[in-house]
Amino acid sequence: MALTNLQTYAQEAAQFVRSRSPSGWDVLLVLGSGLGALAEHIESPTVIPYAEIPHFARSTVPGHSGRFVIGSLLGHCVAVMQGRLHFYEGHPLWQVTLPVRVARDMGARCVLLTNAAGGLNPSFRVADLMLITDHINLVGMAGHNPLVGPNWDSHGPRFPEMTRAYDAELADLARQAAREAGVVLREGVYVCVAGPSFETPAELRFLRLIGADAVGMSTVHEVLVARHAGLRVLGISGITNIARLHADEGPPPSHEEVLEASREIAPRMLAVLQGVLRRLKP
Numbered sequence: 289m290a291l292t293n294l295q296t297y298a299q300e301a302a303q304f305v306r307s308r309s310p311s312g313w314d315v316l317l318v319l320g321s322g323l324g325a326l327a328e329h330i331e332s333p334t335v336i337p338y339a340e341i342p343h344f345a346r347s348t349v350p351g352h353s354g355r356f357v358i359g360s361l362l363g364h365c366v367a368v369m370q371g372r373l374h375f376y377e378g379h380p381l382w383q384v385t386l387p388v389r390v391a392r393d394m395g396a397r398c399v400l401l402t403n404a405a406g407g408l409n410p411s412f413r414v415a416d417l418m419l420i421t422d423h424i425n426l427v428g429m430a431g432h433n434p435l436v437g438p439n440w441d442s443h444g445p446r447f448p449e450m451t452r453a454y455d456a457e458l459a460d461l462a463r464q465a466a467r468e469a470g471v472v473l474r475e476g477v478y479v480c481v482a483g484p485s486f487e488t489p490a491e492l493r494f495l496r497l498i499g500a501d502a503v504g505m506s507t508v509h510e511v512l513v514a515r516h517a518g519l520r521v522l523g524i525s526g527i528t529n530i531a532r533l534h535a536d537e538g539p540p541p542s543h544e545e546v547l548e549a550s551r552e553i554a555p556r557m558l559a560v561l562q563g564v565l566r567r568l569k570p
């Protein structure tokens with residue numbers, strides 16, 4: 289992707305969004321598999337399907353509606369991505385992360401990312417929440433990084449550092465919010481795989497060995513573009529299934545299992561996100 293094309297696409301997408309919903313954004317909130325219902329809490333929402341936005345990809349995954357719901361939530365102007373775009377759907381990473389570019393253009397300062405993930409840490413249980421403290425980007429290490437290509441210098445540097453990709457202050461707000469809501473918030477490292485196939489038991493044992501606590505197929509691409517552009521990032525995984533490290537440990541994982549667990553996760557995730565927004569200075 290040539291830089292001029294990327295800049296034009298991001299500007300045209302943002303212009304379209306602004307024509308439908310002129311107020312600036314404070315926060316981009318990305319909802320993972322089965323968590324879309326959180327958007328119902330937005331007051332006086334403007335809904336924009338991705339299919340109408342120039343250069344946006346369409347979301348093709350059950351459990352992901354594929355639209356922005358924009359409006360006010362607890363004193364912030366929030367754009368909720370009800371459904372995200374994934375690499376495994378065949379979308380190039382510039383397109384997976386275009387919403388983050390648009391968020392920057394709309395003035396957002398923070399990106400709150402949620403996802404569904406498989407639990408690798410043996411102390412995790414289905415429906416736990418995990419604050420992402422760091423990530424391992426196996427997709428990026430294999431050469432698929434959304435920042436590959438000419439650098440967008442006015443967004444950020446050629447070699448952005450990722451020592452503290454996940455914002456310490458936002459993480460603290462999430463800990464406080466979880467405590468207040470009586471929600472157990474585990475913490476750990478999220479490893480990103482490409483999907484769409486789930487991992488083999490040998491791959492899961494490998495992911496445990498390299499230090500991952502949860503595995504999923506999203507999020508880190510958005511984190512990289514957000515951090516490059518100077519946006520602050522919070523990431524929370526909902527643990528929808530527990531990794532079976534040996535083939536005879538139980539039934540194999542499925543997307544239905546992920547969506548089923550998300551129903552239990554959604555109210556807890558909502559409580560934590562609401563607590564974060566309540567504490568976040570506008």
Ligand code: HPA
Pocket residue numbers: 404405406407481486487503504505528529531541546
């Ligand atoms: N693996 C990868 N991605 C996932 C999983 C999993 O077990 N569960 C939810 N997303």
